[in-house]
Amino acid sequence: MLVITCPYCQEAREEEEFSYAGEAYIARPAVPEEVDDATWGDYVFHRKNPRGWHWEQWQHVAGCRKVFAVKRHTVSYEIAGSWTLADGKALYEEEQA
Amino acid sequence: MANRYSLWSLIKNGLKHHESWQPAWKSPQPKKQYDVIIVGGGGHGLATAYYLAKEHGIKNVAVLEKGYLGGGNTARNTTIIRSNYLWDEAAHLYEHGLKLWEGLSQDLNFNVMFSQRGVMNVGHTLQDMRDIERRANANLLNGVDAVVMTPQEIKDMVPLIDISHRTRYPIMGASFQPRGGVARHDAVAWGFARGASELGVDIIEQCEVTGLIIEGGRIKGVNTSRGDIMADRVGCVAAGNSSVLAKMAGLRLPLESHPLQAFVSESMKPCIDTVVMSNAVHGYVSQSDKGELVIGAGIDSYLGYGQRGSPHVIEHTAAAIIEMFPSFSRVRMNRQWGGIVDVSPDACPIISKTRIKGLYFNCGWGTGGFKATPGSGNVFAHTIAHDDPHPLNSAFSLDRFATGHLIDEHGAAAVAH
Ligand SMILES: Cc1cc2nc3c(=O)[nH]c(=O)nc-3n(C[C@H](O)[C@H](O)[C@H](O)COP(=O)(O)OP(=O)(O)OC[C@H]3O[C@@H](n4cnc5c(N)ncnc54)[C@H](O)[C@@H]3O)c2cc1C
Ligand SMILES: [Zn+2]
Numbered sequence: 035m036l037v038i039t040c041p042y043c044q045e046a047r048e049e050e051e052f053s054y055a056g057e058a059y060i061a062r063p064a065v066p067e068e069v070d071d072a073t074w075g076d077y078v079f080h081r082k083n084p085r086g087w088h089w090e091q092w093q094h095v096a097g098c099r100k101v102f103a104v105k106r107h108t109v110s111y112e113i114a115g116s117w118t119l120a121d122g123k124a125l126y127e128e129e130q131a
Numbered sequence: 132m133a134n135r136y137s138l139w140s141l142i143k144n145g146l147k148h149h150e151s152w153q154p155a156w157k158s159p160q161p162k163k164q165y166d167v168i169i170v171g172g173g174g175h176g177l178a179t180a181y182y183l184a185k186e187h188g189i190k191n192v193a194v195l196e197k198g199y200l201g202g203g204n205t206a207r208n209t210t211i212i213r214s215n216y217l218w219d220e221a222a223h224l225y226e227h228g229l230k231l232w233e234g235l236s237q238d239l240n241f242n243v244m245f246s247q248r249g250v251m252n253v254g255h256t257l258q259d260m261r262d263i264e265r266r267a268n269a270n271l272l273n274g275v276d277a278v279v280m281t282p283q284e285i286k287d288m289v290p291l292i293d294i295s296h297r298t299r300y301p302i303m304g305a306s307f308q309p310r311g312g313v314a315r316h317d318a319v320a321w322g323f324a325r326g327a328s329e330l331g332v333d334i335i336e337q338c339e340v341t342g343l344i345i346e347g348g349r350i351k352g353v354n355t356s357r358g359d360i361m362a363d364r365v366g367c368v369a370a371g372n373s374s375v376l377a378k379m380a381g382l383r384l385p386l387e388s389h390p391l392q393a394f395v396s397e398s399m400k401p402c403i404d405t406v407v408m409s410n411a412v413h414g415y416v417s418q419s420d421k422g423e424l425v426i427g428a429g430i431d432s433y434l435g436y437g438q439r440g441s442p443h444v445i446e447h448t449a450a451a452i453i454e455m456f457p458s459f460s461r462v463r464m465n466r467q468w469g470g471i472v473d474v475s476p477d478a479c480p481i482i483s484k485t486r487i488k489g490l491y492f493n494c495g496w497g498t499g500g501f502k503a504t505p506g507s508g509n510v511f512a513h514t515i516a517h518d519d520p521h522p523l524n525s526a527f528s529l530d531r532f533a534t535g536h537l538i539d540e541h542g543a544a545a546v547a548h
Contacts, residue, residue, distance in 0.1 A: 054432035075533035079385035083374035
């Protein structure tokens with residue numbers, strides 16, 4: 035059972051209060067009409083699916099209902115932290131740079 | 132065959148106190164070069180190697196497995212076999228697999244204990260029943276056997292099931308595929324390994340692929356924990372770890388790896404002689420030859436490579452089973468485990484060439500690939516041998532995620548296994 039902290043409610047709660055909402059920070063092509071089918075298909079369907087650290091979205095469905103970002107390891111299931119989407123994005127972009 | 136199994140060989144070896152049986156497959160040292168390398172020694176990888184050697188005469192083949200044979204999903208699944216898929220492409224592919232199952236023990240001279248005890252998919256709502264009627268009709272048009280059953284017919288076949296109106300989601304009917312059933316998972320891996328080894332394939336365990344050697348857009352070989360091994364053609368059949376291998380080639384796949392759990396009970400007297408699956412309450416159950424109830428349900432929602440899931444999923448599964456079989460509430464569960472399944476957006480596999488010449492992927496079978504083991508290996512071997520897909524898997528290429536020609540089996544194909 036994962037124990038997740040909601041950055042809005044500021045409380046650690048069991049996974050059952052949350053619902054998983056997929057990979058975080060997938061950039062939508064800025065002008066969809068201008069990209070080719072392969073680029074659009076990549077955006078819609080292809081995923082990083084890493085074996086290791088993963089930036090993902092969770093929704094606090096049984097609480098404040100807000101969506102936020104979590105950095106979690108996909109083998110050990112260890113959670114490095116959770117942030118609002120905006121705060122997480124700054125960290126995520128720093129990591130990617 | 133060095134070690135042909137028969138009644139006669141059983142008697143002969145019995146007289147020698149069973150001390151002179153030979154190992155079922157050889158464990159050679161890896162060579163420097165092969166015609167084809169298969170990455171992943173699960174059922175699908177071993178079947179691919181077997182059919183490459185048997186049907187395409189390509190025998191200089193290595194199967195590289197990072198752990199031991201059948202330590203992945205092959206030996207972690209709940210062994211349900213059926214072919215009652217909704218869409219033509221999927222129905223034809225899985226039916227090809229089912230036909231191969233029907234002759235597999237004889238073909239391999241290895242008892243895979245394929246038991247056609249039938250698979251029942253029960254419906255609990257009017258919409259379930261409409262979907263069941265539609266799917267059964269689609270199946271019949273594709274030459275796949277299908278019957279629609281009333282609650283009373285279900286009860287006659289499975290006396291322990293609760294068809295009363297006391298339940299929260301009363302059972303309104305079911306579809307039934309008489310030719311579906313179960314098989315012994317380990318035996319499938321061992322049988323294909325033995326068959327392939329006999330035809331000259333090298334099966335190399337404890338050999339992890341850590342990199343793909345690519346030059347000028349062509350595959351040249353693989354880096355492994357036991358040194359580099361060269362080949363002009365490499366087929367990746369790594370189930371839950373497919374995205375990890377794709378990354379080594381700079382490719383992205385439309386896959387997400389999730390834990391999927393299953394559990395078995397203590398052994399009991401025979402009480403259920405078919406497979407019962409429910410999409411709506413989400414659980415399924417069959418009884419193994421040892422008498423254990425074999426139970427499973429849905430994936431854990433999050434990405435995970437940990438081969439374990441969360442306990443609340445077990446609780447939901449148990450609740451679903453008890454909803455259908457109240458008498459099972461006193462049965463004790465013995466063991467629980469998880470496997471990593473590679474789920475694709477349309478719940479259909481990817482059996483495909485890639486933009487790297489000579490590199491092929493067979494993945495995305497998700498929660499339901501065991502049933503396809505022989506069929507998957509058979510068409511993938513064709514794809515590799517001809518550098519061109521078999522007619523049965525041409526619709527299952529990676530391109531479909533750019534063209535939009537998805538084969539949407541999510542929800543269409545009863546429960547997901
Ligand atoms: C709990 C559970 C229940 C299921 N129930 C059903 C069911 O009832 N019916 C059904 O049809 N399907 C079912 N499935 C799905 C089915 O098990 C899989 O779709 C199928 O087994 C996948 O193919 P495989 O057998 O080749 O996979 P695996 O046995 O997982 O083979 C892949 C192999 O690749 C190896 N590998 C990975 N990376 C590397 C590397 N870098 N180098 C070398 N080797 C590598 C792995 O060690 C592994 O042995 C279930 C799965 C699970 C987990
Ligand atoms: Zn909250």
